Amino acid sequence: MSLKIIGCSGSFYTAKQIASGLKMEYIPVQTRKFPDGEIYVRIEGCVEGDDVLIVQSLGRNPNDFLVELIFTSKTAREIGANKIYAFLPYIAYARQDARFKEGECISINVIADLIEWAEIDEIITVDFHMHRKSPEEIFSIPIHNLTAMEDLAEYVVNNYRFEKPLLVGPDEESEQWVKTFLKKMNAPYIILRKTRLGDEAVEVVGEELPKGIREAIVVDDIISTGSTLRETALFLKKKGVKSIYAAVTHALLATSSQYNLSEYSGIITTDSVVNPYAKIRVSDLFIKFYRRNKYDE
16 A cells, blocks of 8 residues: 655654655645744645555644644545544653643643544554553554664664663653663663652652663653653762663753753664654654555555
8 A cells, every 4th residue: 555645844854754765755744834823734745535644743842743733634634635644753742641630631632632633544653651541542543652662772782882781761651661672682670760849850769779780771762851861860870870871762852951961971862853862763663664564565
């Protein structure tokens, strides 16, 4: 099955890579903002009767990128697209998957409703930020949650030389990523305990490290402000670790992240959101997924 690849402004470079890798037609989306902040969207190609893949990451500018995604999908349907797939490398608002205080919005449920209302038939994403619910419990349409962790681990193994590294998960939720990392890298690991004190303040605690550990690789799915990574690094340095690296899927790099990452000797991420540490292309993850599934029939 062939697709036409529609590239939105949050991921047009990824869309072009997918189109090139699969030898499919790339269709750009023209977007601009009016003086009052409203968004203009135009699909610059014919999709009538075609299955399409809309590519849009919702990182760093989530509100505008979400509106653009909705406008693009609804427009594609209105001008005749058949099946609409969406490759959303990063899905925003997944942190708020429960009501912690009375009156709070469960944001990810609203995002799921909006995406489904936009007539998207199927979603492919990367390392969805799972807390209490899986993406399949949140979305009523099919969703495929790819992982970058094996690729990140492979990059670390092929490009760094460690004597006796320790894999570190900064909180209980990161254990799933650490265990995936272990498929490519044989090393001891620990999972720390994190308490969130505010939007940019956390406390990290843990047990004693295995003896002789001087190098550590912190594995997580998201860098936002970097406060979790900073507190993790400070904890490890107090325990005698000299060199600390981070392998993270989504580098949002908000506000004070540059300062908070200064304790690290190296950082490896994907390009799900454009960032200077990206080593793994999410387009490659999608292409591998496409080729091993029904989409390549």
